[in-house]
Amino acid sequence: MKNLKIKLLPLLLFIAGNSFAQQTPAPEQTRPVTIVGATAHIGNGEIIENSVIIFENGKLTTVAEANSTSRNYPGTIIDAGGKHVYPGFIAPNSTLGLVEIDAVPQSDDEDELGEILPHVRSIIAYNAESQVVESMRANGVLIGQITPRGGRISGTSSIVQFDAWNWEDAVLKEDDGIHVNWPNSFRRGRWWRDEDPGIKINEDYQENVMQISDFFKDAKAYLAGPRDHKNLPFEAMENIFSGDQNVYIHADGEKEIIDILAFKKEQKLDDVVLVGGYDAYKIADQLKAGNVAVLVGRVHETPNLEDQDYDLPYKMAGLLNDKGILVGLETSGDMERMNSRNLPFYAGTVVAFGTDKEEALKMITSNTAKILGIDSTMGTLEAGKDATLFISEGDALDMRTNKLTKAYVQGRDISLESHQTELAKRYGDKVEQNKSN
């Protein structure tokens, strides 16, 4: 009985605690908005110091020098002199909305049972009302690629924006790609089986790699046939081979990455994205030649090995970028969901360790949009694209100055409040009351 109580308790508390819903999603844009005077960070490496940005019906219509256009600005005019405007930041390879509280298993929907699960789709489990998701927005993170975890092929991800009533409303691109967890060629000795804890060759590596390539071959063969007896995992591969979906391969080791390049060639895959890529800097030229983009693993990490440069995770994205590789930053890892709001500061750290500011900005905007295949509408401040952007009082890559005054998703003026700001207000007021008493 005691046990049962213990197991039920967190669930009950969780349901009770979750009674606040997310901030109410903003209504459709009805009148034009003009932002004048801000430094516009286009997201493609360019800056317009004194800009005018106009958007209507959710789309950007003008992004230009302020003095290059007429003074008859339409709609709501926002004087943003001294401020900065950025395209909404994009968090790829994210589990936002799939787990609410890490240690509460009842709130965890990120990892399905099984090994080869391309048919498993993250989007339907995405909780648009997650309190963690809403906390992203005040830092400028407005878009995420919601990605399942676990297994050899975790499933299919989708791309959402962070101000929605439900997942159908949130979708920007449904089923954008599958996620493959490449096996490790080395493994650590299993001390609990009395093995030496040193590094060993993973004897199962080739077999595990084969499992992936066999599946790809089988799926291809199946799709070429009559398909009258449905196979759901094979069906889920259709858009992979047609080139409409990406293959995201998660791997860190040098040897593994070389094998992935061979796999890409062998399977004739156009759109392979390397996720993590800890050792990618060692073979950057090969990656460049193989036309593989990299979503670089979390910047705020300690180096994997004792001897490595203390700043290796800080400068890694820059090292790849310098080689001409298309680089985005991702946030997966320990406590990844709540930490994703620090994505802009990951880019800031990349700047501190050797990369130009606007280049680093691309790693969380236009580069990521290109990698995810949403660059026709997202990732830069360019006329014709979605008006998903925000105004910050200062440099948004620096926590010292990242202070949002406005944010828009597809032209909708979204709330920057959250469960957290509500609590802050309530108890901040308590402090003030006590002071005045």
Next chain:
Amino acid sequence: MRFKFLICILFSASLGLQAQEYFPKNDAVKAQDNTNYTVLKNAKIHVDPSTVIPNGMLAMKDGKITAVGKNIQIPANSVVVDLKGKDVYPSFIDLFTHFGIEKPEGNAGSPYSGNPQYDASREGYYWNDHIRPETSAVGNFKYSSSEAEELRKLGFGTVNTHTPDGIVRGTGMLVALNSEGTEGDRILDKESAQYLSFEKSAKSRQVYPSSIMGAMALLRQTYLDADWYARGNAKNKDLALEAFNENRDLVQIFKTENLLDELRADKVGDEVGVQYVILGSGKEFESLDAIKATNATYIIPLNFPKPFDIEDPYMASYASLGDMKEWNQAPANLKMMAEKGIPFVLTSWNSEKEFKENLLKAIEYGLAKETALAALTTRPAKIIGQENTLGTLKEGAWANFIITSGDYFDKETTLYENWVQGKKLVIEDMNVVNLAGTYDVQIDGDTYEMKISGEAAKPKAEVKIGNNKIGSKVTYNDNWLNLILSAPDTTKTEYTRLSARIPEDPKNFSGKAILGTGSETSFTAVRTSETSEDKDKEEKNEEHPEVVPVTFPNKAYGFETLPKQQDILFRNATVWTNEAEGILENADVLVKNGKIAAVGSNLRARGATVIDATGKHLTTGIVDEHSHIAASGVNEAGHNSSAEVKMEDVVDPDDIGIYRNLAGGVTTMQLLHGSANPIGGQSAILKMKWGGTPEDLILDNSPKFIKFALGENVKQANWDSNSRFPQTRMGVEQVFVDYLTRAKEYEKLKNSGQPYRKDIEMETIVEILNGERHITAHSYVQSEINMLLEVAERFGFKINTFTHILEGYKLADKMAERGTGGSTFSDWWAYKYEVKDAIPQNAAIMHNAGVTVAINSDDAEMSRRLNQEAAKSVKYGGISEEEAWKFVTLNPAKLLHIDDRVGSIKEGKDADLVLWTDHPLSVYAKPEKTLIEGIVYFDLDRDKELRQKIESQKNQLATQMLKAKNDGLKTQPVKDSKKEELHCDSLHLNY
């Protein structure tokens, strides 16, 4: 050969039995004692490491030496053995074995599989199952002739053996490896030493201690309890403590696992007034000064690390410089210890297979032969008080010696015989005739040329007829030579077999030949030359690989010599004083003798090194109020209170996290116990003195702190365990009330002058009650925070700091009212249920309410950019930059009661400074230099140089390793250098 040896044992065993003079005898006549003398002559006798008789004699009788000298009287009833050209050494002594004792099988398993066991399993013994002083080696001992033979082959004659189980392991005994005698002959001392370790008994699942620091605290308490028991104060019988007291006069041998544990064992010993003899790790060279300062004698195993198998370059990339260096340097350890004057003896423990090889290697690396011999003979004998009977070849000593073909420490030398208590074990036949030479062999009308080479007892043959080489196989035992020759015509499967008894002078000999056809004939062999032109004999004069310098610490980014204090003038910096002066533009800061000497403008250098800090920011070093780096363990989870354990005991000064923290501007930290139990352990306050010893890192005169913890971790909500109180927040309160109440009563009794049992746990809690020890309480939700504030008030003390304190903003008023500080994360939340209301405005709201606020890391990654975390309070909470900066410097210094020394740039304070490339709260800033007390511990330029040095040194060592593998050395898999990063809830069960 083996079979014969066994017969020999059986036969002599019956002889041995006669030795017991008062035993009746029924299987034969009793009057058959052998009272003859055995006399060795013409031998080079090594009486002890410094006394050699070149052409000496030694007489023995009844297993003991009766005379030794250049010329001694040979009694008439002597059997004389001529040892011309041979050396005689005392047999070796091994003080650390579990010879003849089976290691107890573990039934313990993980203490957390299933419900943990918190109480002892035994009755009538100490409250902790891992204290087993009553264990007697005699009780578990069974003489093993085969194990004895292995040890005797290495040269050992006497060993100390013990039961390798538990923290206090009971008595060991001294055994002569005399396989012909009885236990009555062999057991020289049934209680020769008491053994200890930090390892728990395999016989019990009792959880406590679950950490090294717990084991240290347990040992301290055991000594106290034993004293108390000895004074007759206990109401109960405790067989363990009785035994412990009886064992107190014995030599105390402490087994350790690594260098830090060696220092820890000695530290405990110093506190309880015992000088342990320490079983070392072979890594002593990495910290010679600290090892020397222990004043301990070390028992060193001869198990050098094997080279890594790095043929696969991808796998090689995992190897760390530190591990590679250890491989390169370890063979020089004994030499370095000897040079430093650190006394040591040697053991074959864990190194039986490579004992001789590694001993010779140590000598090749510079260990003096006399020292090596002393470490195997006279020194161990002295430790166990047997210097007159063992380890020496003087009159009255046991006739324990080895006979060798020459210098024992020479590679080519053969160990012929090992005598123990006058009984010999033949390892190689020393009377075998040396056949080496070239012979003409006549068989059935054919003449063969036969070349014999190699060791006398194991000759190799090469046979030719004309110019054709013929397949041959030779065996040679007891001067009988057997040789099989294949037919000269290699298409035939035919063999000729030769057999001959070799005469004393083998210049010619003959024997029987059985031809391939089966017909029998005879053969003759005539020696034509005494040499066999053996090419193999060419001395391989291999130099050992160059030993790379030891650094501090001995790994990547270590210092070759420890950095020194400098006088430095920082010129023209933006100086964040954290004082009333605020942020000064274009200011100078002068550092002298480790202190801040002046802050101002246009200061004179007065001989100081001038650093142009134009455009840069100079701040005081970051103080991390909550960290778990630089620790060998974090939690003692075996009890719901572990107030007796000390984080100072488990400081790991070699953690690369220290260097990385310096690179992030951190200079001071509180190393906190974890949050596995409501009353945790005592904190350590450290300065990040990279390259120092644990004692160097620990802040002098540290204020006393202890960790308390509330919430999910202490009620064990996140792992499967429900046998430990408390399981709810309600129970947590009662744990505090219980301990505090008992501590009050304890103090009352203590102050009354009546006898009391000194209890280090209670002593610690009494310090809390008296305001002498501050509390850092891990806490999350407001109910529990409210509770602890109220409990403290009830008992008349105050809570110094709530750490994490993620709902502190909900009752900041109550904290401010009571003068309690808050040390929090900047923006962590949603990782468990109790942090669902954590908000990034927490620090700001607490600050606005008047609470002293710090932002801490609890994390090896975040700690190296705490400046950014402080900046988040500007962003989320609207705090001024100057105040936010104090959140990671002055305020934590205040909370730690060290703000008189660190936390601001003020004349007289420690020169713990960071020179930043940019505004310190900016994401773009990085430390260019980090100083502690005027010593530059991190420098961006030095870091750059070191990166290249690490690479080239690793390449040098990798080449050495590849060569070692090619030379046939055994390798081991590459060790992974990723260190597990510790947090509050790291349990580390296998400490």
